Amino acid sequence: MKIILKYTFIFFLTISFSAQEIENIFGDKTEIYFSFDYDKKKQIDKISKIISIDHKSNRLKIYAYANKKEFLEFLKFNIDYQLIEEPLFKPNTSSTRSNWDYYPSYNEYVSLMQSFADSFPSICKLHNLGTLNSGHEMLIVQISDNVGVPENEPSFLYTSSMHGNELTGYVLMLRLIDEILNGYGSNSKYTNLVNEVDMWINPLANPDGAYAVNDNSVSGATRYNANSVDLNRNYPDILDGPNPDGNPWQDETVMFINLADSVRFNLACNLHTGAEVFNYPWDRWSNLTADDDWWQHVSAQYADTAHVNSNNGYFNDLNNGITNGWDWYEINGGRQDFMNYFKFCREATLELSSNKIPPGSQLPYYWNANSPSLINYIEQSTYGLRGVITDSITGNPLEAKVEIIGHDVDSSHVYSDLPVGNYHRYLVQGNYQVTFSKNGYKSKTIDVAVNNNLATTLDVQLSNQNNTVGIEFQENPKTIVNSWDILGRSVLNKKNTIIINTYSDGSVEKKIIIE
Numbered sequence: 001m002k003i004i005l006k007y008t009f010i011f012f013l014t015i016s017f018s019a020q021e022i023e024n025i026f027g028d029k030t031e032i033y034f035s036f037d038y039d040k041k042k043q044i045d046k047i048s049k050i051i052s053i054d055h056k057s058n059r060l061k062i063y064a065y066a067n068k069k070e071f072l073e074f075l076k077f078n079i080d081y082q083l084i085e086e087p088l089f090k091p092n093t094s095s096t097r098s099n100w101d102y103y104p105s106y107n108e109y110v111s112l113m114q115s116f117a118d119s120f121p122s123i124c125k126l127h128n129l130g131t132l133n134s135g136h137e138m139l140i141v142q143i144s145d146n147v148g149v150p151e152n153e154p155s156f157l158y159t160s161s162m163h164g165n166e167l168t169g170y171v172l173m174l175r176l177i178d179e180i181l182n183g184y185g186s187n188s189k190y191t192n193l194v195n196e197v198d199m200w201i202n203p204l205a206n207p208d209g210a211y212a213v214n215d216n217s218v219s220g221a222t223r224y225n226a227n228s229v230d231l232n233r234n235y236p237d238i239l240d241g242p243n244p245d246g247n248p249w250q251d252e253t254v255m256f257i258n259l260a261d262s263v264r265f266n267l268a269c270n271l272h273t274g275a276e277v278f279n280y281p282w283d284r285w286s287n288l289t290a291d292d293d294w295w296q297h298v299s300a301q302y303a304d305t306a307h308v309n310s311n312n313g314y315f316n317d318l319n320n321g322i323t324n325g326w327d328w329y330e331i332n333g334g335r336q337d338f339m340n341y342f343k344f345c346r347e348a349t350l351e352l353s354s355n356k357i358p359p360g361s362q363l364p365y366y367w368n369a370n371s372p373s374l375i376n377y378i379e380q381s382t383y384g385l386r387g388v389i390t391d392s393i394t395g396n397p398l399e400a401k402v403e404i405i406g407h408d409v410d411s412s413h414v415y416s417d418l419p420v421g422n423y424h425r426y427l428v429q430g431n432y433q434v435t436f437s438k439n440g441y442k443s444k445t446i447d448v449a450v451n452n453n454l455a456t457t458l459d460v461q462l463s464n465q466n467n468t469v470g471i472e473f474q475e476n477p478k479t480i481v482n483s484w485d486i487l488g489r490s491v492l493n494k495k496n497t498i499i500i501n502t503y504s505d506g507s508v509e510k511k512i513i514i515e
């Protein structure tokens with residue numbers, strides 16, 4: 001009895017001391033930033049479920065954010081920590097405000113997004129995914145030729161700054177929208193992307209965090225949203241279920257889940273800052289994805305191109321600017337893994353700058369360093385194995401499963417999308433056996449060869465099991481496997497020039513498409 005009393009007393013003391021300590025530490029802040037020495041990976045993985053480990057962390061030191069409740073839990077581990085006072089971002093009032101060297105006010109942001117759609121109505125649409133309690137809107141632009149009309153094109157997504165104090169990508173995305181729209185018809189790369197891809201760009205995924213203090217400035221921006229929740233721990237998790245962080249889905253989370261439910265994104269990237277690295281799946285477990293080689297190829301392309309376009313020493317964190325998520329630190333409830341596992345979308349996490357909110361004057365540098373890589377990454381969405389799946393008799397497009405035999409694992413298969421029936425399966429160079437299947441239809445397995453940075457087109461007709469007509473359709477033997485221009489560069493539907501198509505039956509044909 002005596003012993004129990006004694007322990008109860010000590011337990012009480014610890015908790016009440018911590019609660020007081022927490023009030024002192026937080027003051028009027030809703031989240032704090034701190035560091036502690038890296039111990040064992042196992043312990044870090046446990047702690048990462050409680051607090052929010054920051055991108056700045058490395059194998060020696062962990063940097064993290066916590067709200068009051070999370071910090072109380074952290075204290076129970078009895079780990080020595082150092083509080084970090086992040087310098088308050090000071091907006092540069094002398095900046096020109098014309099060369100994308102400033103962070104716009106919230107209202108300027110809304111006007112910019114509106115003006116994109118107003119100025120380029122035939123290729124740009126503005127969508128509001130929802131309005132937060134604060135009145136802030138979750139805005140996203142959709143860019144494509146025949147914008148809003150479903151076509152045989154991959155759907156691509158860039159979304160930035162779900163951590164409200166990581167803002168380099170916020171301005172870079174606004175500039176990317178501006179450059180693509182203004183370059184349409186003159187810049188051949190931008191024109192090709194608008195013609196061939198259904199692009200969605202959301203520059204600011206956590207407006208309440210970015211404008212935590214007021215709408216005039218991002219000074220005082222927070223990582224978390226207005227409810228002190230880390231949005232990048234708030235998604236359904238492969239192992240921990242729908243609410244891995246113990247919080248209900250935030251409005252921001254619901255908006256993005258709804259978006260992913262209505263648009264079948266094929267390739268995506270989620271932009272952050274705090275480090276300089278391209279982080280590919282998985283974040284939550286040590287399993288490698290089926291397409292680890294492809295991810296390494298795409299990541300290396302991003303990093304290598306960024307190195308060419310920047311000063312020495314930029315974008316070389318971890319393995320020279322590339323990392324597997326799990327190798328860095330575990331994240332549960334992250335958006336990247338959610339999109340990959342539950343939405344069959346290839347999504348990566350991009351860390352653009354060590355400085356979370358660099359001075360506005362440095363933003364043009366980050367643009368020059370990253371814009372070619374950002375464009376290349378969008379271009380990747382047009383490559384790999386792709387085509388349209390239809391009913392062999394009616395010709396109607398089908399939503400069918402596309403699975404690589406002996407290769408797919410952990411939800412790496414994809415589906416074709418209606419109303420067009422198009423599918424997009426990104427694969428590293430190699431030979432694959434692909435099975436196309438749908439309930440009520442006879443499955444088909446076809447051998448294909450895929451090349452890096454090229455599209456292999458394979459349209460497939462599936463025959464309904466109830467068909468008694470007795471006709472078994474073979475795949476069109478003249479499927480285009482590769483297209484090249486006369487200099488041997490890969491091209492996609494290039495107009496007014498000679499292109500050489502190689503077909504799946506081995507034949508080669510020269511042609512010219514006149515616009």
Ligand SMILES: [Zn+2]
Pocket residue numbers: 055163166272273274
């Ligand atoms: Zn982040």
